[in-house]
Amino acid sequence: MVTDKELAEYLFPEVKDTLDDLEARFPERELPAGAEVTRFAPSPTGFLHTGSLFTDMIANYVARQSHGVYFFRLEDTDTKRTIPGAAKELIEQLERFGLGHDEGYFVDGDKGNYGPYQQSKRADIYKVGIKHLLSIGRAYPDFCSSEDLEKIRKSQEESKVVPGYYGIYARDRNLDNEERLRKIKDGEKWVIRFKSLSDHDRKMVFHDEIRGDLEIQENDIDVVIYKSDGLPTYHFAHVMDDHFMRTTIVSRGEEWIPSTPTHLELFSAFSWKPPKYAHLPVIMKLDHGNKRKLSKRKDPEAAVAFFLREGYPVAGVKVYLMSIANSNFEEWCIENKKHTLEGFNFSFDKMSLDGALFDMDKLSYFSKETIAEMDIDTFFNEVSAYAADYDPELKGKIDSDPAYFKRILNIERDRPNPRKDYAKYSDIAPATSFFFDEDYARMKEKGLPFDLTLGKEFIASYLNDIAAGMNYDGDETAWWDSVKSISASHGFATVNRDYKANPASYKGNMAIASSFIRVALTGSKDSPSLFEIISIMGRERVMRRLQTALD
Numbered sequence: 001m002v003t004d005k006e007l008a009e010y011l012f013p014e015v016k017d018t019l020d021d022l023e024a025r026f027p028e029r030e031l032p033a034g035a036e037v038t039r040f041a042p043s044p045t046g047f048l049h050t051g052s053l054f055t056d057m058i059a060n061y062v063a064r065q066s067h068g069v070y071f072f073r074l075e076d077t078d079t080k081r082t083i084p085g086a087a088k089e090l091i092e093q094l095e096r097f098g099l100g101h102d103e104g105y106f107v108d109g110d111k112g113n114y115g116p117y118q119q120s121k122r123a124d125i126y127k128v129g130i131k132h133l134l135s136i137g138r139a140y141p142d143f144c145s146s147e148d149l150e151k152i153r154k155s156q157e158e159s160k161v162v163p164g165y166y167g168i169y170a171r172d173r174n175l176d177n178e179e180r181l182r183k184i185k186d187g188e189k190w191v192i193r194f195k196s197l198s199d200h201d202r203k204m205v206f207h208d209e210i211r212g213d214l215e216i217q218e219n220d221i222d223v224v225i226y227k228s229d230g231l232p233t234y235h236f237a238h239v240m241d242d243h244f245m246r247t248t249i250v251s252r253g254e255e256w257i258p259s260t261p262t263h264l265e266l267f268s269a270f271s272w273k274p275p276k277y278a279h280l281p282v283i284m285k286l287d288h289g290n291k292r293k294l295s296k297r298k299d300p301e302a303a304v305a306f307f308l309r310e311g312y313p314v315a316g317v318k319v320y321l322m323s324i325a326n327s328n329f330e331e332w333c334i335e336n337k338k339h340t341l342e343g344f345n346f347s348f349d350k351m352s353l354d355g356a357l358f359d360m361d362k363l364s365y366f367s368k369e370t371i372a373e374m375d376i377d378t379f380f381n382e383v384s385a386y387a388a389d390y391d392p393e394l395k396g397k398i399d400s401d402p403a404y405f406k407r408i409l410n411i412e413r414d415r416p417n418p419r420k421d422y423a424k425y426s427d428i429a430p431a432t433s434f435f436f437d438e439d440y441a442r443m444k445e446k447g448l449p450f451d452l453t454l455g456k457e458f459i460a461s462y463l464n465d466i467a468a469g470m471n472y473d474g475d476e477t478a479w480w481d482s483v484k485s486i487s488a489s490h491g492f493a494t495v496n497r498d499y500k501a502n503p504a505s506y507k508g509n510m511a512i513a514s515s516f517i518r519v520a521l522t523g524s525k526d527s528p529s530l531f532e533i534i535s536i537m538g539r540e541r542v543m544r545r546l547q548t549a550l551d
C-alpha cells in the first residue's frame with residue numbers, strides 16, 4: 001500500500017524543508033499592539049486600474065495609521081497574462097500617488113525579510129505547503145484533461161446539478177494511491193487539487209471588517225492549488241503568502257468573497273490562524289441612471305494614468321477616494337476646514353458599500369479645494385512637473401520666466417476666499433495663455449470679442465486714455481479710482497445706482513467700461529482680477545495692448 005506521505009515524497013522528492021522550517025524562516029513580526037500588516041498584491045497584467053488604486057490606498061493607509069507594515073507583492077503566477085514592464089509602471093504610478101512601499105517587490109530587487117515578494121520566485125516555498133497537504137491527505141493529484149473536465153461539466157448540466165469539480169463529480173478524488181502512482185509513472189499529466197470537506201448545501205459565517213458577519217454557502221469545489229507549470233493558483237498562493245508574510249488584514253476586491261470559504265478551509269487544513277478580511281466595494285459608475293462597474297473600455301477614468309495625464313492633483317484624487325471610502329470623511333473636512341488626509345482616522349466599519357460611485361464632479365470639487373489649499377510653491381512645482389511630463393509648450397513658457405508664471409498662478413489665491421476654478425493642471429494653460437504675447441497675438445488675429453456698439457473710435461480713445469492715465473504703482477483702490485475718473489470723463493457712470501436711474505445719460509456703467517479693458521488685455525470677457533493681471537503684466541505690456549487692441 002502506498003501512503004499519502006509516500007505519494008507526497010514521490011511527487012516532490014526535492015522538497016526537504018517542512019512547514020516548521022518556514023515558520024522559523026519567517027517568524028512573527030515584532031510590532032506594537034494594534035499594528036496592522038497590510039499588502040497590495042497586484043498582478044502585472046495591465047495598467048493600474050482606479051479600483052486598484054483605491055484598494056491600495058486603503059491598505060497603505062491602514063498600515064500607516066496603525067504604525068504597522070505595508071508591503072507590495074507581485075502576483076505573477078499567471079505567466080500567460082503577465083505583461084512585461086507592467087510591474088514597473090504600477091510601482092511608478094503608485095509612487096506618484098505617494099503610495100510607495102518600503103517592503104516588497106522592487107524592479108531592481110526585493111526589500112524585506114519575508115520575500116521573495118514575487119510569486120513566480122516562490123515555487124520552492126509553495127511546494128513545501130503542497131507536499132504537506134498531500135502527505136496529510138488534504139490534496140491529491142488530478143489527471144483530468146480539459147476534455148475530461150468538459151465531459152463532467154456537460155453531465156452536470158444535463159442532470160441540472162451545481163457545476164464544478166466536487167464530491168462525486170471530482171473524478172480523481174478517490175483514486176487509490178497505487179493507481180495515482182501508476183498514472184504518474186506512466187507519464188500522465190497532473191495538477192494538485194485541494195480536498196475540500198465542505199458541502200455547498202451548508203452555510204458558513206465569516207467576519208468581514210467592512211460587512212460584518214457574512215453568511216455564505218460553503219465552497220466544496222476541489223480547487224486546483226498547484227498547476228502543471230509548477231506554480232500555485234491564487235487561492236493557494238494567497239494562503240501561503242499571507243501566512244508567511246504575516247499579513248494581519250487582507251484588503252482586496254469584493255469579487256473574492258465567494259472564494260473566501262475555500263481560503264478559510266485552506267487555512268484550517270494547515271491549522272493556521274487566518275488573517276482578517278476586508279472586501280472592498282467595487283467602484284461603480286452611473287450610466288444613464290444604471291449603476292455599472294467602471295469599464296476599462298468605456299471609461300477613461302478607469303485607468304489611473306487618466307488622472308495623471310489630465311493633471312488632477314494626486315492629493316485631490318486621494319482625498320476624493322477617501323470620500324468614497326469613508327462616509328464621515330466629508331464631514332470631517334468641513335469640521336477641520338481642510339481637504340487633506342492628514343489626521344483623518346480611517347475605519348473599515350464606516351466604509352460605504354453602496355456609495356462607491358465614481359463621480360467626476362465630486363472629483364473636480366475635491367481637486368479644486370486641494371489646489372486652493374496648496375501653498376504657491378507646491379502649486380508651482382506641481383504644475384511645472386505636470387508640464388514637463390505632458391505639456392512641453394507650457395513647460396517652455398514656465399522656463400522662459402518662472403517668476404512671471406508663478407505670479408500668474410498666484411492670482412486671487414492670497415486671500416481668505418481663494419479662487420477655486422482650477423480642477424486640474426490641464427486647465428491652467430488655456431486659462432493663462434493670454435499672459436503670453438504670442439498667444440495673445442493669435443487671439444487678436446482671430447478678433448478680440450469687443451462689443452462695438454459704442455463705436456470703434458470711442459473705445460480706442462477710451463483705452464488710450466486708460467493706458468496713459470491709469471495708476472500703475474498704487475494699491476487696488478488707487479488703481480480703481482484712477483480707472484473710474486478716466487471712465488467718468490468718457491461718459492461712464494461710476495456709481496451703478498446713477499446708471500440704473502438714468503441709463504440714457506451715460507455710455508454705460510463701470511462693468512461695461514472695465515469690460516473693454518478686460519477684452520483688450522486678456523482677449524476674453526471673463527478673467528480673474530484685472531488689478532492683479534495688470535500688475536503682473538507690467539506697465540509696458542499693458543500699455544501696448546490697450547493702445548493697439550483695436551488696430
Ligand code: GLU
Nearest residue numbers: 041042043075238251252
Ligand atoms: N492578485 C489579486 C488581484 O489582483 C490580489 C487579490 C488580493 O489582494 O489578494 O486581484
